[in-house]
Amino acid sequence: MQTSDFNYHLPESSIAQTPVEPRDSSRLLVLHRHTGDLEHRIFREIGQYLHPNDLLVLNQTRVIPARIFARKPTGGRVELLLLRRRNELTWQCLVGGKGLSIGTKIAVESGSGIAPGAEIIEVLNGSQRLIRFTEPIEPWFPKIGNVPLPPYIHQALKDSERYQTVYAREPGSAAAPTAGLHFTPRLLEELQGQGVKLAYLTLHVGLDTFAPVTEDDPQEHEIHTEWCELDQTSADLINRTKQAGGRVIAVGTTSVRTLESAWNGYRGSSLVSNPQTPTSDSRLSNIAYRASDIEPRVSAFIGPTSLYILPGYQFKVVDAMITNFHLPKSTLIMLVSAFAGRQRVLQTYEAALHAGYRFYSFGDAMLIL
Numbered sequence: 391m392q393t394s395d396f397n398y399h400l401p402e403s404s405i406a407q408t409p410v411e412p413r414d415s416s417r418l419l420v421l422h423r424h425t426g427d428l429e430h431r432i433f434r435e436i437g438q439y440l441h442p443n444d445l446l447v448l449n450q451t452r453v454i455p456a457r458i459f460a461r462k463p464t465g466g467r468v469e470l471l472l473l474r475r476r477n478e479l480t481w482q483c484l485v486g487g488k489g490l491s492i493g494t495k496i497a498v499e500s501g502s503g504i505a506p507g508a509e510i511i512e513v514l515n516g517s518q519r520l521i522r523f524t525e526p527i528e529p530w531f532p533k534i535g536n537v538p539l540p541p542y543i544h545q546a547l548k549d550s551e552r553y554q555t556v557y558a559r560e561p562g563s564a565a566a567p568t569a570g571l572h573f574t575p576r577l578l579e580e581l582q583g584q585g586v587k588l589a590y591l592t593l594h595v596g597l598d599t600f601a602p603v604t605e606d607d608p609q610e611h612e613i614h615t616e617w618c619e620l621d622q623t624s625a626d627l628i629n630r631t632k633q634a635g636g637r638v639i640a641v642g643t644t645s646v647r648t649l650e651s652a653w654n655g656y657r658g659s660s661l662v663s664n665p666q667t668p669t670s671d672s673r674l675s676n677i678a679y680r681a682s683d684i685e686p687r688v689s690a691f692i693g694p695t696s697l698y699i700l701p702g703y704q705f706k707v708v709d710a711m712i713t714n715f716h717l718p719k720s721t722l723i724m725l726v727s728a729f730a731g732r733q734r735v736l737q738t739y740e741a742a743l744h745a746g747y748r749f750y751s752f753g754d755a756m757l758i759l
Contacts, residue, residue, distance in 0.1 A: 393603045397718045406748035407545045414574045417754040423730040433572045442585025443636035449567040449644045450590045452558035455535025460496040480522045562594035568751045569642030569712050589627040593618035593644040602719045613698040618648040622690040637709035651695040652688035653706040699725040710759050715749040
């Protein structure tokens with residue numbers, strides 16, 4: 391298996407720059423993964439493929455206005471993208487600017503001229519830095535923060551709420567769980583009316599989610615760690631759905647990752663790597679391999695996950711998924727390929743391109759059954 395196996399050509403014109411209105415008017419490509427059959431639908435018709443007692447699992451994370459600007463003592467401008475809060479004052483950030491070494495002091499830009507100061511206290515990988523602010527930065531977000539749209543979106547967003555799901559409740563993401571952007575309150579009500587149940591979890595998305603794998607061998611890639619939570623109510627719903635023969639349908643790869651991380655075997659079985667107990671080969675410590683045939687059951691949990699799903703992985707919890715079209719050579723297209731087969735996914739992407747589907751965050755959706 392090579393990283394190049396997950397590459398495909400995407401014309402820039404196929405990258406969606408703006409979301410469609412209303413949300414559920416986006417297109418939906420339905421892939422029957424066991425036969426390879428494709429159906430072309432509209433997202434609001436998704437209920438035709440869902441059954442009573444199916445369970446939709448949605449990521450309720452909310453994108454924070456994590457893109458802020460600051461000035462160095464020399465007057466040079468610095469761009470900061472807040473990725474993860476380490477404690478009340480300290481954030482792991484992606485920085486844009488020169489001379490940002492340990493000890494560099496910066497002042498956050500604010501329209502009022504008053505804003506917290508900050509200092510770089512550690513240089514991390516690449517352009518990442520650990521930055522300590524002089525006071526908590528979150529109360530300043532309404533004045534200084536900007537929605538951190540992905541770099542392939544070049545048009546300004548008129549309404550920042552359009553980069554949030556309608557059920558976003560838990561602030562903490564640097565990027566939206568984009569598969570959920572297609573749902574409207576009315577569509578969710580209609581699905582519940584036909585007997586589909588809803589469960590919620592939280593995974594705070596980091597921008598590493600969109601980063602391509604640069605290693606030739608994808609197993610050598612160091613997967614990003616993301617914080618997630620599955621509460622007892624949702625865990626119980628998932629287990630009851632499984633016991634009753636219903637399907638667990640993950641909305642987005644973030645939900646997939648959380649659900650598979652919540653499987654008891656992932657966090658307890660010696661057959662599956664655990665992010666808290668690395669294997670002797672550090673390159674493979676976060677890769678989940680084919681595990682035993684233990685009955686799929688999940689437990690409530692809270693904390694980081696570094697689950698890395700590659701082809702060959704046997705899914706324990708997820709029966710179907712809703713997802714957007716992902717970047718070439720990314721961990722996300724690898725996850726989808728693990729679920730539906732690499733060749734089948736690439737063929738489906740080619741069919742989507744020929745049919746004029748829109749790709750990436752504001753693009754169209756797939757339902758993989």
